[in-house]
Amino acid sequence: DVKVTQSSRYLVKRTGEKVFLECVQDMDHENMFWYRQDPGLGLRLIYFSYDVKMKEKGDIPEGYSVSREKKERFSLILESASTNQTSMYLCASKNNHPGQGKGEQYFGPGTRLTVT
Amino acid sequence: DQQVKQNSPSLSVQEGRISILNCDYTNSMFDYFLWYKKYPAEGPTFLISISSIKDKNEDGRFTVFLNKSAKHLSLHIVPSQPGDSAVYFCAAFSGNTPLVFGKGTRLSVIA
Numbered sequence: 001d002v003k004v005t006q007s008s009r010y011l012v013k014r015t016g017e018k019v020f021l022e023c024v025q026d027m028d029h030e031n032m033f034w035y036r037q038d039p040g041l042g043l044r045l046i047y048f049s050y051d052v053k054m055k056e057k058g059d060i061p062e063g064y065s066v067s068r069e070k071k072e073r074f075s076l077i078l079e080s081a082s083t084n085q086t087s088m089y090l091c092a093s094k095n096n097h098p099g100q101g102k103g104e105q106y107f108g109p110g111t112r113l114t115v116t
Numbered sequence: 117d118q119q120v121k122q123n124s125p126s127l128s129v130q131e132g133r134i135s136i137l138n139c140d141y142t143n144s145m146f147d148y149f150l151w152y153k154k155y156p157a158e159g160p161t162f163l164i165s166i167s168s169i170k171d172k173n174e175d176g177r178f179t180v181f182l183n184k185s186a187k188h189l190s191l192h193i194v195p196s197q198p199g200d201s202a203v204y205f206c207a208a209f210s211g212n213t214p215l216v217f218g219k220g221t222r223l224s225v226i227a
Contacts, residue, residue, distance in 0.1 A: 004159070033214055040125070042219035043160070043205060050212070058214065090159055096212060104150065105215055107159030 003027070004108035006091055012114045019078040021111050023091030031094040032074035033105065034058075034066065036087040043090065049074055050096075081115045088112050119143045120208050122218035131227045135193040139206030139218055142187065146208040150215065151180060151191045154203045163204075164191070196225045 007022035025032065033048040035058075045058030047066040055066050063085060067075045074093075078085055089112075092105040121140045129135045137151075147168040152160035166173040166180045166189070173180050179192045193200055203222050207215040 009157075031212075031214075035217075040219065042122075043217040045214055048214050092159075104162050104165065107152075107161070109159050110157065112157070 004091060004093055004106050006089075006108040006111050008111050009109060010112050010114075012116065013078075013081050014116055015082060017078075017081050017115075019081050019113065019115075021076040021078075021089055021091075021113070023074045023076070023108055024072055025074075025091075025093040025106070026072065027093060027095065027106065028071065029093035029095045029106075030071070031096060032068065033092040033094070034064075034074065034076045035090045035092065036060070037090055037110075038087050046076065081113075083115050086113060086115045117142070118218075119146075120206055120216050120218040122204075122206055122221050124221050125219070126222040126224070128224045128226060129196045131198060131225055132195045135191075135196045135200065135223055135225065137191040137193075137204050137206075137221050137223065139189045139191075140187055141189075141208050143208070143210075143216075144187070145210045146216075147210045148208065149180070149182060149189050150207045151178075152205040152207060152217075153200075154205065154220070160205060193223075196223075198225050198227050201225045 004025045034046045035043045049068045065077045090110045091108040094105045150165040151163040153163045154160040182189045203220045205220045206218040
């Protein structure tokens with residue numbers, strides 16, 4: 001069964017702290033994504049990766065960085081957390097193989113991050 | 117500029133009736149469209165999709181209609197059930213680009 005896991009469901013951090021959000025998928029997917037979800041704003045893409053060591057900026061990359069050292073793991077880093085980064089963070093993965101659930105992204109359960 | 121728009125933030129429907137959720141898009145390069153369902157404190161789950169070469173796709177109580185000339189798609193849920201109460205996201209993409217999501221519509225099915 002398809003599985004995307006995120007390291008924490010709930011996280012509380014202080015302003016200025018460095019925050020690591022981890023995501024692991026067990027489906028051997030090439031593509032991985034980080035989104036944040038805020039009320040009234042939907043899902044906004046922060047960063048994505050098409051393969052190991054590769055990363056691409058999404059729509060709102062400011063204040064974030066990512067790391068993909070292994071195919072199954074994609075980490076989101078908040079270099080210096082700020083209160084406006086309080087949000088629900090969602091990781092997703094997708095395969096590139098034609099004919100296999102084309103386009104379908106599988107999401108993790110999300111991490112609710114609060115920055116105080 | 118929003119490429120995928122869900123203009124209704126919320127919708128209330130009586131149990132047993134039809135729910136119709138609408139989505140408009142502006143990018144004519146999109147060739148695949150998906151609907152996701154999201155419960156609070158959970159990640160979105162895939163519901164149904166449609167390729168641009170089709171105008172309808174059905175899966176049980178869920179049907180998605182695509183009108184390419186109007187750049188419009190809709191999700192029909194018949195009959196609606198209380199467990200369908202959730203936020204529904206429309207998404208689209210082309211090639212290997214990331215999904216572009218709408219802002220979502222909160223569906224409430226009233227018993």
